[in-house]
Amino acid sequence: MPLLDRSAIEGLPPFEGLGPADLDQVLRQAHAARHAKDSAIFEQDEPAEHFFLLLDGHVRVVRITPEGEQVISRYVNPGEMFGLAVAMARPTYPARAIAAVDCVAVAWPNSAFAELARRFPSFGAATYRTIGRWLQDTHTRMLELVTAQVEQRVAHALLRLAHQAGRKTPEGIEIDFPITRQDIAEMTATTLHTVSRLMSAWEDKGIVLGGRQKVIIADPHGLMLIAEQRPRH
Amino acid sequence: MPLLDRSAIEGLPPFEGLGPADLDQVLRQAHAARHAKDSAIFEQDEPAEHFFLLLDGHVRVVRITPEGEQVISRYVNPGEMFGLAVAMARPTYPARAIAAVDCVAVAWPNSAFAELARRFPSFGAATYRTIGRWLQDTHTRMLELVTAQVEQRVAHALLRLAHQAGRKTPEGIEIDFPITRQDIAEMTATTLHTVSRLMSAWEDKGIVLGGRQKVIIADPHGLMLIAEQRPRH
């Protein structure tokens, strides 16, 4: 496993405060793997056998209804854990995880979780804190999805992406991975047509710069004004 | 504390497997309190100092947007925990909890959580399992809210209520606590007008029986058919 060494995970929240020997111990049960762009790391409802830590790349977590409609649950950034079914005592993964770009992720077998949590209490605590944060984020997003207008939702989603995965360029803040209008639609519960229309309008105003699978936010403040607009009445 | 004795909590999932002495130990740090109908047990964004277990009654957990719009996050049933901010390492409560009827709830100071989790691993495990389930439920609800039509959402909400808090009566399954059309609207992200219209139509078909702050489901199967209807196209 040439990809895996201590330095890859040291300093990350789940492993904070662990010494070199501890880290080696943690990694003994792990294996790293590359995942090609657009490949699934795990499938929704598939038996959960591992939990993951993303080392490099970006992962899209998607939930699918029985009718086939998709909603993007979140994007995973490097250094974050995902696929934590075991920590929630779930036998299967509740969503599908797809590599948004070529990725490297560490995987531990579920059986390692209890041992790690027992041996390193800070690991368990950090994991549960993470899940707690997901719950909060999900509630917040749900509130937004059901109370805000489409324009505000899309603006918020772009700002959130810029914040989590933005990269400064001369033209503005660019989202650091390929993202389609369809993806943005699935994050905001709308259609790619509406997203396209909104972004075209913003492009005319100089707020964003579009491109195939590319978004650059030229005027974050302007976008924030749109995001914070209250529905009129 | 006349309300508190061992039998109140024994057998509940968080305290499964604990002996009488353990239970007494658990209760030593707790206090029970009555909460009058419509009173707040805690407020959103207020510093979280306790976590709770509902012994009797029903509690409504509500999130409020900065604009003042409300969404009902869930109803708590007897035997369930709530206000678990401490387990998610949150300094404040993320929502408001309101007694839907006169309630009795046990409260522990947050400081007791770490000790209980350490001393009784099954308590910690059950708690985290609970939070994991909330996360799943929230995701599922979010998916439904954004993909299903209003009619399906309301039907699902009523079926869920019936399942969690239904009481058999000669006329059908009655929701066991007072619930207004406005409440149902806040669970399904619609307006009380639309809920009223839908329920009036269902009443004409003999599927539900309405009443002031009362819902009886006369024909659960008929309601399920409506809930499972696919949007046409």
Next chain:
DNA sequence: TCTAAGATTTGCGCTGGCGCAAACAAAGGC
């Protein structure tokens, strides 16, 4: 018994944003 507050019902008009359709543009494979 009367009154006030709260809950529910119902009608009507309007509109945000979706569905449909079609054209266009950019990448990648060969």
Next chain:
DNA sequence: GCCTTTGTTTGCGCCAGCGCAAATCTTAGA
């Protein structure tokens, strides 16, 4: 360099469900 695939843009018509308004019903309190 050509063709196929995939993503994007844009126009048009429509309708589910909301906002507004007003009437009615229920319950609790004085």
